[in-house]
Amino acid sequence: MKLRSMFAHAVLLLGVSLATAAVAGNHAEYVGNGPFKNGPEVTKKCIECHEKQAKDFMKTSHWTWSREQIVAGKKVAVGKKDSQNNFCLNLPSNYPRCTSCHAGYGWKDGKFDFSKAENVDCLICHDTTGTYKKFPAGAGHPVYAGETKEFPKGKPWPAVDLVKVAQSVGAPSRATCGACHFYGGGGDRVKHGDLDSTLTKPTPDIDVHMGKLNFTCQSCHKGKDHAMKGEALSVSVGTGPRAMNCTDCHKTEPHKNAMYNKHARKVACQTCHIQTFAKAKPTKVWWDWSTAGKDVKDVPKDQYGEKLYDKMKGDFKWEQNVVPTYFWFNGTVDRLVPGQKIDPSKVVKISASRGDRKDPNAKIMPFKIMRGKQPYDSINNTLAFVNVFGPPTSESAYWVKYDWNKAIEAGMKAAGQPYSGKYGFVETSMVWSVNHMVSPKDKSLKCADCHGDKGRLDWKALGYKGDPKNPANR
Incomplete structure (x- = not known):
């Protein structure tokens, strides 16, 4: 017994x-x-x-x-099914390839x-x-x-x-979850800098929960009736029952040091305990579709051995041991919806963190920013849906004909969006919160990592006059 x-x-x-x-x-x-x-x-x-x-x-x-939510003041269904991104671009017209996950x-x-x-x-x-x-x-x-x-x-x-x-x-394993989540965006390490194939069997330095304590994904992503806690920022997560926090397992004041606990009221646990992401292998940080379609004989590689160009996809940039970008985050994001007008003279934020220092629900949170260039309708000023994938007989798939106009026309039609027949390329960005690759506690950030002349936080961007270590800047 x-x-x-x-x-x-x-x-x-x-x-x-x-x-x-x-x-x-x-x-x-x-x-x-x-x-x-x-x-x-x-x-x-x-x-x-x-x-x-x-x-x-x-x-x-x-x-x-997909999930219904309020975006730009309207109740819409937003998710991978009907939204756009700056890596694979979109699902409509590319179903057989995208839905393999x-x-x-x-x-x-x-x-x-x-x-x-x-x-x-x-x-x-x-x-x-x-x-x-x-x-x-x-x-x-x-x-x-x-x-x-x-x-x-x-x-x-x-x-x-x-x-x-x-x-x-x-029961699901890290490998079964990772078969889709490690390879989002078209390959290993493309979409999420903190989710990649190294988490299948990580060392404790890569992720202490999985590498030392042997956590599975569902150890944290608990759920009932197959509704798992935690969602990517392709939808605005919110603060409802599906949201998850470190305090689901840890105490709200887990430190012996009172000053650390005071910080934890406005600084997310991830900020101090994930110093960098893409620790063992580089993640893609830039994807420029505007350069695609060229025949390059000797494709250059970077210091990591990654190709910097692909005729089908354009130019890339990769980074390893990336220091996150920090924003106030209240658990939700602003999300560009299909057909929403853009200003092509500025970087188009397909998604952006919500929250500021006055928001009682917001904390300073680490993010990966994915940047790139992608097609847009230059008359209607809307981000373009593009038919990228298709069989060899396709007359519109970009990877078959390398004709942007035909590819955009077919993609917009599949998404139910108007197309003027004129296109250009616009720079875009997306935010992805960093939650994995938690380091052992003895390797967490120290005071000087954030405060002082060489601190990693941009205090003015976070709404302060300067480093709040100085009371005059608070």
């Missing part, structure tokens, strides 16, 4: 019920030997027992890729049926074999037995053994 009690306690610490743990990794008697032609057939088998779980999941942003099957165009439970991909999160991989241009499907597909061209993509994977399902 003592051993069983210890096992039950360990399972509960992982956020998994004892009943679930008993069958995780050994679903053979429930799944049987198939055969399964495709993923939806596996899901149909799953929901014979887990119908409620499928319905719960279908209410979450992992499924909808959707937890579903068959989202190949704007007519995807979100009401069908069999479209849910249970295996992408619950695979424990490490062999289940979606095809990068398959609208959420992997390669099935009997199919032959290549990605990139000339490299066969392995078919998945659906029976083996279905028989071996279990």
